[in-house]
Amino acid sequence: MTDEHYIKQALKEAQRAFDEDEVPVGAVIVMNERIIARGCNQVEKLTDSTAHAEIIALTAAFNFLGSKYLPEATMYVTVQPCLMCSGALYWSKIGRIVYGAEDDKNGYKKVAGTTSPFHPKTIVVNGILQEECAQLMKDFFKARR
Numbered sequence: 001m002t003d004e005h006y007i008k009q010a011l012k013e014a015q016r017a018f019d020e021d022e023v024p025v026g027a028v029i030v031m032n033e034r035i036i037a038r039g040c041n042q043v044e045k046l047t048d049s050t051a052h053a054e055i056i057a058l059t060a061a062f063n064f065l066g067s068k069y070l071p072e073a074t075m076y077v078t079v080q081p082c083l084m085c086s087g088a089l090y091w092s093k094i095g096r097i098v099y100g101a102e103d104d105k106n107g108y109k110k111v112a113g114t115t116s117p118f119h120p121k122t123i124v125v126n127g128i129l130q131e132e133c134a135q136l137m138k139d140f141f142k143a144r145r
Contacts (some may be wrong), residue, residue, distance in 0.1 A: 001033050003098050006076040009131045013040040014078045014136055020045060024136045027057040027077040035143040037061035052079060055087035057090055070094045080107035086117040098125045100133030
């Protein structure tokens with residue numbers, strides 16, 4: 001399986017968030033070519049500003065594995081993680097993070113700049129299906145203006 005395949009799975013989660021009037025961010029966590037957790041933004045549904053796709057997926061993965069660390073896992077997320085989610089990913093010691101679109105307004109790079117907020121062993125890949133991921137966000141916010 002390729003990074004594109006799993007980003008497409010994250011896009012399905014993002015579409016689910018979109019359909020539920022949530023900011024359309026989706027995430028999946030993969031180990032050994034198997035999706036072990038999924039998440040989409042649920043901030044409005046749960047009235048919880050921490051209910052981001054990444055946090056939902058991390059919690060599901062921890063529960064599935066019975067572990068608080070994910071060094072062998074990869075998170076695929078449609079949009080660059082925010083600083084809060086980056087902190088959670090740091091503490092999870094996740095092995096890889098793959099994301100689609102940049103987030104110039106709320107992504108971790110706005111605060112962290114070129115310094116990585118992730119665990120030193122975490123590999124970060126970006127720009128996978130960037131256009132598709134960005135378009136879903138654009139469509140969501142255009143519909144609300």
